[in-house]
Structures are given as C-alpha cells and as structure tokens.
Amino acid sequence: MDKIIRVGVDLAKNVMQVHAVDAAGHVVVRKAIARQRFVSWFANLDPCLVAMEACGAAHYWARKLRALGHDVRLIPPQFVAPYRKGGAHVKNDALDAEATCEAASRPHMRFVPVKSPAQQSVLVLHRMRTGFVEERTALVNRLRGLLAEFGVFLPQGIRQLRRNFLDRVEDGDNELSGAARQALMRGWAQWQALDDEITWFDKQIAEHATHDPQAQRCMDVCGVGRLTASAAVATVVDARQFKNGRQMAAWLGIVPKQKSSGGKQRLGRITKQGDTYLRTLLFQGARSAVLTAHQREDRLSRWIVQLQARVGFYKTLVAVANKHARILWAVLAKGERFDPSYAPARRMAAGA
Template structure:
C-alpha cells in the first residue's frame, strides 16, 4: 500500500545508497531566468487562440488567410478594411479589437525575448552555447538555466537521454530493438533543440565544415526526419561538452576513439 509513511521510508532508504544521484538545486538566478521562459511560453500559447479565432471568423465571410502569425501581421488589416467583402461595421470593429489583443501579446513576447537575449549575451556559458549552429539566445539561455550542472551527467549521451532525444529500447535475447525517441525529460528544452536542429539541417548545404557535411550526407542517406532527430541528439551531446568541459564549439572537431589512440601509441 502506498502512503506517506512508506514514501518517507523509501526516500530515506534511497538517500542512504552510496551510488544514488540527486538532482542539483537551481539557484534563484536560474529560476528567475526560467520564469522568463515560462512566461513567454504561456503568452505564445495565449496568442495562438485569438490568431486562430480571427482566421476562423474571417473565413466565415469568405476572407481566407494562410496560417502563421507573420501572414496575419501582413494582411489582416487590409482584409478587414477591404470594402469589397461582406463584413459589416460591427464585425470590422470587433475584429480590429481582436487584432489589437494580438498586438498587445506580441509586445509582451518581444519584451521577454529582449530580456532572455540580454541574459544570453551576458552569460559566458550561454555565449559558448550560441556558437553551436541552430542554438540562438532562446536555446542557450534555457539550456544554462535548466541544466544546473552538466557535470552531473557522465557523458553527452546521458544528457541526450535526459532531454529525450535517444531511441527507446526494447531489446531482449541479444536482439537490439530501437524504437522512437523516448520524449522523456524536459519537453521545453527538447522542443528548442528540435527547432535548432531544423535550422541546422535546412542551412547545412551552405556551410563547408565537417559537421555540416555530415548532416548533408546523412540526409541524402536516411531522409529529412531521421536526420532531424540525429542532429538534435548530436546537438544535445555538443551542448553537454560545452557546458561540462567549458570548451568552445568547433564544427570541424574530429573525435578520436580511445582504441585508435592506443593503437597509434603502440605503433
């Protein structure tokens, strides 16, 4: 039976284990940065509702707008003020007030973006993270604030597994069966990593470094979506190296396996 007393006993038993790992406590400064990110995420979700509402109401009068906030910014005022459609006066006024609500949310999101960019610009670790292709101020700031101490992970694969970008295993009897990514861990950081990976994959053909050439070759071999997952996984490991070792990102870096080093030494 599960109850508070047994939960407390289990916690004390786990705490006494010599190899038990504990989650580091975030500092007030890191929690404050995460407040900015969570406020921004909430406002973006709140903006989605009035944007969809405006598109749906305009569609009832035969006025269609493509999806996306940018399209709405470019065309909604012209469509509302267009005298050739069947919109009546009260409807035009109501839609303009709805558009004003969207603009107010845009201003709040822009203010939070500025605060997050200032944090990333003044934090040395975040600056090193931004050297990774596809990691902008938003991703760098979130990584530094969320990962309290990257050295809590033994290697980059552990951090990638914590973010949830590694395949789920269902192996048995010596047969390895790998499924889809686990999607465990921090979903916000994972979402940012996939957005950054998408940017890196789409622009890889414009660069000539070792990492970009690998992305282009991988996409030609396995396709776009598998490449996206692989790049997100690799970026998570790179971020671990940047945060845990304090190294500067080098897109042309070549990892030498320990066995190859031993062979070279013996020869």
C-alpha cells in the same frame, strides 16, 4: 527520541507531510506540518538527509533547508512512484512521504540538482515568454476561424495573417457586420499587445545570453541561438552531473526508446522524456543547421549533408539535435569552446 538520519517530505501548498526514520529504518516521526512551521521544525533537527520530490517550490524549500545544514535531495516523481505502497491505485500524502524517504535510501537513485535563484529567474523569463507565445497562437487561430465563418479565407501562416488581416476585416464586400468588425479589431489590438510582450522578453533573454560566459560559448554551435543558449544554461544546473554527452541527450529524451529482451535490441522512436522546452529549442536549432549545412564547409556540416542524403531529413533532424545536446554537454562541463572542424584522435591499435 531515536536519532533521525533520513526524512521524506511530501510538499504541498499549505500542509507538508514528513516521514522520518532512524539508522535501522524504523519510523521515528510521521506527521503533517503547516507551511508556517515547516522550516522551524527542521531547524530543531540535527543535520540529516532530507528528500522531496522535484515539484513546485521544491528548489525554494531545498535552499532553505540546506541553509540549516541539511543534505537535501530532490527526486524525480517517476522514480518515487514505484516505492509507494498500494501502487497507482492508493495514494495519499503520508504514503508519498514514506515512498520519498524509501527512494532516497537507494544507493543508485538519481537526484535533481537544486537550482539557484538566478537560474530560476532566467527560467521565469522563458516560461512567461512561452505562455505569451501560446496565447498569441490561440488568438491567431481564433481570429482565422472566425473570419472563415464569414467566407473570409486567409493564407496559412502568422505572417500572411498579419499582412492581410486589416485589409480583409475592413473590406466592405464581405458579410461582416459592424459589431463583428469591432470585436475582431479588439482581437487585433490584443495580438499587437502580445507581440510587444514577446519582444520585451526576447530582449531580456538576449541580454542574459550576451552577458553569460557559458551562454556565449553555447552560441558558438551552429543552430544554437540566444534563446537555446540561455535556456540550456538555466536548465542544466551542473553538466558534470552527467558522465558524458550521451547521458545528457538521454536526459533530454533525444535517444531511441528501448524494448529489448533476451539479448535482442529493439529500438523505437525517441523517448521524449526530460525538459520539453529545451528539447523543442534543440530541434528548432537542428532544423536551422540542417537547412543551411550545404552552405558551410566545416567537418560537422559535411557530416550533416552526408547523413541527410543517406537517411532523409527527419532522421537527420533527430541526429543533429542529439549531436547538439552532446556538444552542449562538452561546452558546459569542460568549459571549452566549440570547434566545428574538430576530429577526435583515433586510438592506435594494440601492438602498432
């Protein structure tokens, strides 16, 4: 058998497809392997480059194969798709493994850093909390809609609903029957249980942010709280993978979408690519920073006030979220603390 130098893997729940090539690019192995024999198959290979899409369980398998001495690379799925034969109309596991193997050979391909078990554990807290928040939102909307069916209309907002729900359900002047009241009260009990679960996750995330040195430095930025700092540290494996803060902001999708051609630049709305959860937290923190900027006198806050007066609230919101992403890159990549009054030194003109 020729020496294998690169292997493309298409991960799945039970059967993995591998596509291995030699130095000349000739196919050496193309086969499906059961999950139970996946690691043992790679254990019999000499160390080589192993590429797989960044998908479910990819970080786990990457850690396992790295322990065997292989150079494991995770590739974003959108970068693999252009190399699949047949394009979007033809797709199967063998073609996906071949496309992954081919994409890994490109000299300028971008890869996803492999997360550690500790980082994935922190993200479990965030994912579970997000799920409970979504369940609570759905439940609140359901309760509000059911009450409206009986002419019981409550003010908008979860706080208003929490304050007035019990009084309106127990009000004997409305058309609610006994069975409907009991059903709504069970929904209320479920609401309280979800609140308790979210509170527990908030405490766990706050504890991580309090004891993590990088998260503590991130929280020095106005508008970056414990939730955002914890998510940033767990999501960004190594900020040094980005050359500058602009690249990290683009990775999070907080830059304009380009449709430029012929030397003419056409910029549209932000791309909204990258991690949706972290980008959402950055926008929520930016909203807080914009609303309170007039209360502070530091250089960054004055810039926010001046920008809002010039371009309006929503464009300022995007600009501040972008600014926060760049600041977080500097904090995480360089290990420095944030100084809101920092002013970059201007370069001296040539011959001055």
